[in-house]
Each structure stands twice: as structure tokens, then as C-alpha cells.
Amino acid sequence: MKRNGSRGCVTRKTRFGSRERDWLKGDTQRGCVCLYGGTVDPQPPTSGPQASSTPQADLQLVLCSTSTTVEELCAQRDGQGLYVQLHGDLLRRLDPSERPLQMVYDYLMAMGYKDPVRVQREAANSDLSCMIRFYSERPVNADQQERTLLKGVFSVRKGKTQLHKWAERQVILCGTCLIVASVKDSLTGKMHILPLVGGKVEEVKRRQHCLMFSSAGSQAQTYYVNFDTLADYQRWHRQASKVVSQTVSLVDLSCYSLEAVPEYLFYSQDITHLNLRHNFMSLKGPGGLLNLHTTFQQEGSCPHVCEHWLF
CATH class of the missing domain: 3.10.20 (Ubiquitin-like (UB roll))
Structure with missing residues (x-):
């Protein structure tokens, strides 16, 4: 650190x-x-x-x-x-x-x-x-913010076919997944969740500052995200590359003075390892450790999603 x-x-x-x-x-x-x-x-x-x-x-x-x-x-x-x-x-x-x-x-x-x-x-x-x-x-620590949550409104296209249109959407990278809102700058509607562990993130050379995110498996989905600046592009590419290269669904949030788990982490339904050591979380309250497992289950995660805790 x-x-x-x-x-x-x-x-x-x-x-x-x-x-x-x-x-x-x-x-x-x-x-x-x-x-x-x-x-x-x-x-x-x-x-x-x-x-x-x-x-x-x-x-x-x-x-x-x-x-x-x-x-x-x-x-x-x-x-x-x-x-x-x-x-x-x-x-x-x-x-x-x-x-x-x-x-x-x-x-x-x-x-x-x-x-x-x-x-x-x-x-x-x-x-x-x-x-x-x-x-x-x-x-606000920029390095910490980049590691725990990336968020912004960018031009997005779903799927590899050119028939899909580009549209402004809110995009979030948190935990092990990419979250794309169905409505620009709003999470009130449907959200598309793309698991990234074992997937791919690649540069789209024919379009400036553009990345292709793909999930793993036979039912893989693909999203193209066009970033406004080179700095944004590099930041998202760096963080997403770390996630897709993992062999297990690990989220390491240790040593970042967290008082609560980032709410968007609960959309990562495939987490099996979560490192929260050396933070300052309370046992009770909305972001407390006692409510953590319950919240993951309520968001649709598997019962064994929190099988390994590292406090």
C-alpha cells in the first residue's frame, strides 16, 4: 500500500x-x-x-x-x-x-x-x-477508489454484431463483475451483470479508447465500452485485466480503511473468497459484518458464496 x-x-x-x-x-x-x-x-x-x-x-x-x-x-x-x-x-x-x-x-x-x-x-x-x-x-484516496469501485457514464454497445446501437449507459466495475444500467445515469431499471473472472477484456483497435468485455462459458455475453479519455481507458483496462486473469472469484479489499462493504459488491454473485482484513467495519449496522452474508443471499448469490472469509 x-x-x-x-x-x-x-x-x-x-x-x-x-x-x-x-x-x-x-x-x-x-x-x-x-x-x-x-x-x-x-x-x-x-x-x-x-x-x-x-x-x-x-x-x-x-x-x-x-x-x-x-x-x-x-x-x-x-x-x-x-x-x-x-x-x-x-x-x-x-x-x-x-x-x-x-x-x-x-x-x-x-x-x-x-x-x-x-x-x-x-x-x-x-x-x-x-x-x-x-x-x-x-x-478520498484515488488508488483505493480505483481498486474498490470504478463508475461512469460511457457509450456502450451490447454484443459483437454491428446491428446493436451505441447508447449512453452507466457502467460500474466492482468486485468480479461489470454492471451496465439499462437507463443512462440511473440504477432504477434493469441492470445487466457480466461476470468477468475467466473472461476477456481486449482493446478495440478500430475505435479509440474502447474496450471489449466478455464473460466466460458457452453463454458468454459481450459489451463494448467507449471511454472519454485515455486515462479512463487505461484505468478500466488495468483493473478489469486483474479480474479476468483470476483463477478463483477472489475480491481483495484488505488494508483500505473501509467502514462498510461497497454496495455494488453484492451484485457479484460468484464470489468465493473475500478478504476484508485490516479494515474498520462494525459488527452491526447496514454495512456491518453480521449482515454481510444475509445481504449476499438476498441479492441472489449461492449459499456457499461466502465460504471463505478472511478477516
Whole structure:
């Protein structure tokens, strides 16, 4: 998995100003938490110790104390939750009762810092965000999105005969299948599901940025999808080639900080192996693990579809 913790570190321009230094004086339990991914008011409020004071649109410098909880920070900012990332690795949603600044202090003390004043000073160091970083909303990872779900509206033609017409359709690549909606940009109508494991994905040379998707077996179906850009074409070709080359119907969604299984995965009726290790899914709820097997069965999958689970 790619690690990107060193990218986008807080620059010197976003270091503490006089207001932040005044906040720190006289109490080592006071500090600042940098929140990435939020929206900042260009004119920060003048009252309240937890107001933001940095002008960057993707970074908030939030004043707080070691007793400030996630719930309090979210209430002050009208936020839905906070996420933490260690060393550029997995992202985890924080519990409402967790205290972000205390987490930073604990992190530093585990590294060997003992003096409270030194801990407070190091916690204010902008470079620390490369090792422990907080997000005000779940960041979108392009690599993760490509691996778990590809989706778009493209020109599609069914079958190999030229008699079939091209039409705009919503196309989804998720799990082990290609999903083509019968109505443009809508999944309310009939959906055509093409199993790809053991099938083929080939370049259509007579048409620019076009791929042919075919399922395996005697009842094989074929869809042609014409992509708008070379980047889209390459992205879909790369991901589909991985699926068709598999010998078993394996879906590997490990190590991607998922909180729920992508809903389109349930249309893959041939899955026998599903790897969900190292994610943050709950046991209960719509996307919980307890409801996973039931949902697969309700979507028409075979009873043994979830024979092998790797948590």
C-alpha cells in the first residue's frame, strides 16, 4: 500500500502566530490540532479557544486542550467525525470520546519525551503531521477508489454484431463483475451483470479508447465500452485485466480503511473468497459484518458464496 504521510506537510507559513502562542502560555495541557480536509472560513471567529486561525482551505489549525474530545470538536465545527492516520498508513474514524491532542501527547511520550513543556512544544511542531495526522472528513484516496469501485457514464454497445446501437449507459466495475444500467445515469431499471473472472477484456483497435468485455462459458455475453479519455481507458483496462486473469472469484479489499462493504459488491454473485482484513467495519449496522452474508443471499448469490472469509 502506498504511504503518503510525508506529502502536504504543514508549511512554515502555517506555524503558530501570536494568538496561538498566547493560548499555549501558562498551561502545558493546551495545544493545537491540525485538521486536514476541512473547509475554513477566510475570516475566523474572534471568540472561543477552538476557532481556526489559518487561511488554507484544506487545513484547520484548531486550538484545544488535552481534555477536548472528538465530540466537542465536531460540535464546535458542525462536523460529522474525525479520522486519524499514523505514518501515512491506515485511516481510522475516531470515537466521540477520544481526545486528539491527548493522543498526540501520548504519541510523543511513547517516543521518549518526558518534560511537559517539551511535549507541548513538540506537539506544536508542524512536521509532526507527517507521523500522526487528523482529518476533518474522510479523504478520498484515488488508488483505493480505483481498486474498490470504478463508475461512469460511457457509450456502450451490447454484443459483437454491428446491428446493436451505441447508447449512453452507466457502467460500474466492482468486485468480479461489470454492471451496465439499462437507463443512462440511473440504477432504477434493469441492470445487466457480466461476470468477468475467466473472461476477456481486449482493446478495440478500430475505435479509440474502447474496450471489449466478455464473460466466460458457452453463454458468454459481450459489451463494448467507449471511454472519454485515455486515462479512463487505461484505468478500466488495468483493473478489469486483474479480474479476468483470476483463477478463483477472489475480491481483495484488505488494508483500505473501509467502514462498510461497497454496495455494488453484492451484485457479484460468484464470489468465493473475500478478504476484508485490516479494515474498520462494525459488527452491526447496514454495512456491518453480521449482515454481510444475509445481504449476499438476498441479492441472489449461492449459499456457499461466502465460504471463505478472511478477516
